[in-house]
Amino acid sequence: MNWLKWDLNLKIRLTGDTVFNLLFWMYFPFITLFFSEAFGKSVASVLMAVPPIFSLAGGLFGGFLSDRLGRRPAMLLGAFMQASMFALFALSSSHWLDYFAYIGIGLGGAIYMPASSAMVADLTPVKDRRMVYATFVTGRNIGAVFGPALGAVFFFQYRHELLWTCTAVTLLYSLAILLMIKETLPAAAVAARQGMRLSGILKEQVSSYGVIFRDKLFALYIAAGILVTIAFMQLDMYLAVYVTEYVPAQKLLTIGDWSFSLSSSQAFGLILGLNGLLFVLGVMPVTKWFEEWPERNVLILSSLLFGAGMFLFGFTTQLWLLLIFTVIFTIGEISRSPVTESFISKYAPDHARGQYMGASGLQFSVGRLFAPVTVLLSTWFPPLVVFGFIFLVTILSSLLYIRVFKMLPASYYDPQREADAV
Template sequence: MGQVAARSRHLPLFLCMPGFVLLWVLPPQEPGTAFQVDFPATGQVVVGRVFQSADYLDYAEEKQKNRCNLRHLRIKQHRKCTSGCKVSGGKAGFQSMRYRVIALYREYPLQFWVVVATAFVDRIGSALLFPFFALYVSARFDVGMTQVGVLFALFSVSNFFGSMLGGALTDHMGRKTVILVGLLVSGVTSVLMGLVTRLAWFYVMGMVAGLFAEAAEPAHQALLTDLLPEEKRADGFGLMRVAANLAIAIGPAIGGLLAARSYMTLFIADAVTSALAAVLFYRLVRETRPAGIHPQHGEQPSGLKDSFRGYRDVVRDGAFMTFMVVSMLSVLVYIQMYSTLSVYLRDVHGVAEQGFGIIMSLNASMVVLFQFAITRRVSRWPAMLVMALGSVLYAIGFALYGFVSAFWLFLAAMAIITLGEMVVVPVAQAVVAKFAPEDKRGRYMAVFGVSWMLPGAAGPLLAGVVMDNFDPRWVWYLAGVLGMVATLGFVVLHWKVESAEREASLPLG
């Protein structure tokens, strides 16, 4: 505690860093486009302003007697109204925060925001518990990092089977049922993990929790893909991450305080939030499984076996599988933040739970503040180069932990890692959504989940072996090397994608 308090002297200075990041990320503030709409039939004049965050005016045209259709009128291009009204516009004024929030809300369907809110509730409980998993297991059962690595490996193996099952069920049964079952079972297993007193039973509970929690993940990804058009998906996934990380910003700091008193309260809190999220999801979210997936008249409905056979088509998609393999190298580095970092900082540098909670809260706070702006900025860039940029930031940030010992530099390293995370994750999800045909979205999302599960199994185990048998700093040196290898892989993929697009654009003959 004393060490953390002493190191926290550097915290106020470091908190200025997000402001400098914001100045780099946000484009120059542009004035809004003012417009005026004249209704000759009634003599009514409507004045408003459209801003960068909302290209389309969503106006309640039903209130106008002549029903002038403004719903999809792009003001910036001054298209003519279809029923005789006149539109004129010019540059004027700056956008207010209130208008920007309203405009952002109107850009997405109501169901999207309901899903975001439900995910926020569930993530609060997970954020209380998961960052302290390694600390709990090592202290509760008096084991080393190798045994902790075994737990994460078993958890990831169950994630793999859960994802494969969930992907097939998502395309076969629909999204909503799979998500509800995952939430309820995860809540029950959270309580049981807090009650068991033997490591073997904890392993079993962890595998059950991993199986059902991951079964719901392809359904979540497919649900968002169903709700959003292609051009909105990267931004939509980014907004989902903002909500999740808002919960994570709250969770670790509170979780650190609760863990200092009783870890059981963390398991109970996770179970309660899972149950509450399940109730909200059941009452408010509709099924989004596309109608085209259902069998047509006279066709035999496909069974669950046929749904599993569809994985062969996913694996045969060479471009997608290459992208996934390179992504695994990047994730192998990133996963150390959730499995190895807390124990390393505690054992090597004396950073207690509260200190690690501050570090993780910085990660979540940056995502909340900057994720949407960064996603909008990088979504215009080639996707593979964006992934390469994120991997470079991973390499720098994680390698830094092997060279520094001051608390404020731990925070600086986390800030660099978080920039990479904000660049990589939403763009990767949007790339997968673009690869996936409508009738195989759940299965593509499930297979892409393997790029997290295999590193999630191997990463903590390998890092645990290194920490228990060699200088622990070698974990971070090797992470830097792997991050640079992943960067090179994404650059090569970019060249191949550009080459394929040029060949496709050439005239035949």
């Protein structure tokens, strides 16, 4: 689906999401350090465990709102909340107020995301969704690659200017949503909305998510996602420990009498940089490469490639080999992202698409919660055992995906759902 043929809603959101994510990554990697300096490391470690809980609740609430009130109201609520919290952060003279604003920023983003993902599905034919989602993933990762490098300067030297810039950009984006983006709520969801009473909104939300979480197939899908997320999170957890503790300083290039060497920490930075660069440059080609593959095969291959790439790290400390293994697990990582959102958009009923999008965030929240277990294991076992554990969870994840697709109803494969009309 050519970008020029996209709906105006999608073009505006792709631009806004890309710019905002660049600003987000200019402050997010340094926020823990900021609060550690303000409150001390022990207090900050406890405080930083709280925002993900609010984000999880916000994602569920945002998904519900997007199905009951509409995609646009949920996105407006999330975007304006972020703008106001950035302004509060910029104006604050109290670290506790800073912390409250930081929680509010994450909550606003969590409310926004399910509606945003659901709107992509509303506006995109089934056959084109992988590539459209891949384009949004590329935009988000441009910020993840370049944001931290810019933030290392701006966050510490020009923090207030950065926060005011985030406020202005988010406010402008909110106004663009208000003035230019149209509602895309499917007719089935509109019919369900007509019978809703405001006084019963909380009860209805609990009831709606109760139905989703009693969906055994969806529960297995979430469990598979939790396992593979545990593996994905190791890039920032055990892999950092392994490279800095076991990979020695070594020469990367040698030409005649000239050589270029890297320390352990620099080697880890190179691995992270390669991973980020491949994410930005590779999402679209890899998605195109696997475009004709069934979702089942892509999800299984993704889990196994990532696990195998990580497992191979345990056999060597030679940097060039580690970079090759990084390419392997990154291909597994980037092939997954567009497919997961495409699968949910197709599996979820039209009237509950936003709620399923919100509930799918559980796999990332719970996976991040359990991911640090590898660091604990590393105190008792050698690296090969820890990397073996990482590979094991990806194998279990792939087995669960096999089970999920065996349980799918025949209606999921109905050719009528592949129609171009949306």
